[in-house]
Amino acid sequence: MDAISIPYLFRCPISQQVMKEPVTICTGITYDRESIERWFEEGNLSCPSTMQVLETLDLTPNHTLKRLIQAWCSSNSGIQGTHNISSSNPDEKEIEQVLLNIRNSSAHLGNLRTLADLAKRSERNMALIAASGGHSALLYILSRREIMCREEALAILASLPIHEAKEECMSALKSPTTIDMISWFLSKGSMDARLHAAQVLYGLLTADQNLKAVFRPDEETFQNLNLLLQDECQSAVKTALEVLLIISPVRRNRMRAVEAGVAVTLIEILSQANSKLTEKALSLLEILCQSAEGRASVCGHPLGIIVLVQKIARVSEVGTDAAIAALWQIIKKCKTPSVLKDMEEAGGHLKLSFMLQVGCRSSIRQRAKEILRAQRGKS
CATH class of the missing domain: 3.30.40.10 (Zinc/RING finger domain, C3HC4 (zinc finger))
Incomplete structure (x- = not known):
């Protein structure tokens, strides 16, 4: 029963x-x-x-x-199987005390490390820290001068669920002052701090869809996101991709991303056979190919056209659609003899003909047909 x-x-x-x-x-x-x-x-x-x-x-x-x-x-605490799950939390009082100490004590580093340890214990602790005003306490530390304390606070902030921040904390997180601090860490912080800054930025952009319209990253921000894309840490690459996917649909951001070398880095990522981030990389490259600068970067790279053709029907449906859409953008506006030659040598005709036979979405099907016509020299 x-x-x-x-x-x-x-x-x-x-x-x-x-x-x-x-x-x-x-x-x-x-x-x-x-x-x-x-x-x-x-x-x-x-x-x-x-x-x-x-x-x-x-x-x-x-x-x-x-x-x-x-x-x-x-x-229903008497039911078998529920005794290990309770609404009470032995860490709750300690969390409240540590947050109080952070605001009132001068021993910031020790308190921050205690808070970091509590956050790592469980996702519930992270939610409790957020609900107890943890974001506000951490922003207070970020505004101070001690670099070790600031980087420790940033690491904890990156682990907290941004969407669970109190309303007044969310306003502070989205303020120009906080965005400037995050941008500073992206440029000047250690590699770990740059990753955490990118994670916080991603959390903010996903928590508030309107933020990307007013967020105006400078050239250095894109350069540092591009450095994260080249990092050996998969988490760093993934976070940089996610941030760029959100902000790159804005035209000025597309141009700056290409100028920072993002399109070239994406081609290098896609040339790696077993990357787990292929779908995101293809989606971002397709966005960059919506600009003349992005198309020029892909066409000017020896592997640009080749990797796009190779990924057709070899990734997910989303990845395949992105690869075909990127090629369509290039063929539509950069149909040079060298581009058509690269398409032919990479087996573009066979790949696209295969896609038409197995079936795909109508918009992608139409683009595949237009690419094939261009390859065959038809109007």
């Missing part, structure tokens, strides 16, 4: 136990973090429920479901 009374949606599809840390994968299905991570560690690259091959192994915390589970567990 106890088992029957547990709501179905609260159970992990793998373990059939009440979820402690619900996370959602790209198929839209939610699992307990421990169970799905073990599934991936065993070499599985598919969704356990549908067996669909996953385009990405990213895990998105399901905060709403987690709060619902915690509330339900608090009112």
Whole structure:
């Protein structure tokens, strides 16, 4: 009877136990973090429920479901399987005290490291720090002079859920002063600080869709995002791609991204056979090809046309669409003999003919036809 009374949606599809840390994968299905991570560690690259091959192994915390589970567990504490999940948190009082110390004590570095340790213990602690005004306390440290304290505060800020910040904290996070501080860390900070600055910036841009319209990054910001794209750390590359994907649709940002060498770096990323970030790189390159500068960078690179052709039908549907759209932009406005030659040598005709046979979206189908006509010398 106890088992029957547990709501179905609260159970992990793998373990059939009440979820402690619900996370959602790209198929839209939610699992307990421990169970799905073990599934991936065993070499599985598919969704356990549908067996669909996953385009990405990213895990998105399901905060709403987690709060619902915690509330339900608090009112049903006698049910078997819920004793390890409680709305109470032994770290809660310590979090409140540490945040108070950060504001009132001079021992900032020690308190920040204690707060960082608390944040690492669980996602719930991160949410508690955010709900307790943690963003505000960390912004206070960022405004001070001690560089070690500032970088420690920035690292914690990057780990917190921006969307759960209090309204007054969100206003402060989006202020020109804070944006200038983040830009400073992107330019002047250590490599870790640059990554954390980019993560904070990404969090802000996704939390407020209107911010990208008023955010005006300078040339140095794009140069440093391009440096992150070249980093060996996959997290750094992914974060830089995500930030650039959000801000590059704005025309002035496209131009500055190309001037900073982003298009060339993307081609280098795409030339690596097994990059997990191919889809994002193709999507960003397609955006850059909407500008004359972006098309010139791709055409001027020895591998530019080749990598776009090679990725057709070899990535996800989104990646294939982006590759064809980028080629269409180039053929439409840069149909030079050298471009057509590169297309032919890379097997563009065969790839695009194959796409027309297997079927694709009508807009992409039309673009594939136009590219083929250009290759054959038809009007």
